[in-house]
Amino acid sequence: MTALFISDLHLDDTAPSAVDSFVRVVGAAAGSVERLYILGDLFEAWIGDDDPGEPGRAVATALHAAHLAGTTIGLQHGNRDFLLGTDFCRRAGAELLPDPHVIDLYGCAVLITHGDRLCTDDTDYLAFRDQVRSEQWQRHFLAQDLASRRDYAAQARTASRASQAGKDPDILDANQNAIEAEMRAAGVRFMIHGHTHRPAIHRFEVEGDACTRVVLGDWGTTAMALRWDSLGYKLFDVIGNPL
Numbered sequence: 001m002t003a004l005f006i007s008d009l010h011l012d013d014t015a016p017s018a019v020d021s022f023v024r025v026v027g028a029a030a031g032s033v034e035r036l037y038i039l040g041d042l043f044e045a046w047i048g049d050d051d052p053g054e055p056g057r058a059v060a061t062a063l064h065a066a067h068l069a070g071t072t073i074g075l076q077h078g079n080r081d082f083l084l085g086t087d088f089c090r091r092a093g094a095e096l097l098p099d100p101h102v103i104d105l106y107g108c109a110v111l112i113t114h115g116d117r118l119c120t121d122d123t124d125y126l127a128f129r130d131q132v133r134s135e136q137w138q139r140h141f142l143a144q145d146l147a148s149r150r151d152y153a154a155q156a157r158t159a160s161r162a163s164q165a166g167k168d169p170d171i172l173d174a175n176q177n178a179i180e181a182e183m184r185a186a187g188v189r190f191m192i193h194g195h196t197h198r199p200a201i202h203r204f205e206v207e208g209d210a211c212t213r214v215v216l217g218d219w220g221t222t223a224m225a226l227r228w229d230s231l232g233y234k235l236f237d238v239i240g241n242p243l
């Protein structure tokens, strides 16, 4: 069994080369990787499954081909594409997973999450998150026409950039207490997440137990992904190195 974990592709129609990289990686994974996990922010923005535009179509087509080749695809929401729904997942042959979610890898219980919930020092963001994850907000948003939703998404992105630029970088990182609380609550000693774009393998102790936290990287000219098979796991550049 081989599992591949990726996140933070932030695909949109302004950077077709990133979509091409994704399609290439998924094509190489198809059939040879048994489980592909996408831990959020596959898209830079998602305004609803009824948006007919690229890159949603190209991504769904590539994922569905991998699904048909025997790769199980698990998808989590990120803070940018939290409106990805059942219709997109059906087209992509993917399963929408809850966040957080615990999976079993060779007998090791591993918690997977996008990671934004761990950034507990960023209280403005967590308040915004609560608002946009409410059913009422989402129903109201999705009832608007596509042009209005597109305008809102563009404004939200500009506001998010401005807000992040004024914050101490430490505030935007995962909080160690939140990480440990999450691991204790789930009863795991291994966690994989994305979101912060700070790829690394962190080792620490919780209640005397050795714990590991793997952070995946965002996609640019390189993309740090995690591969896990019977020999162990490694964080590597999935764009520069064939699978």
Ligand SMILES: [Mn+2]
Binding pocket: 008, 040, 041, 078, 079, 080, 114, 116, 194, 195, 196
């Ligand atoms: Mn994110």
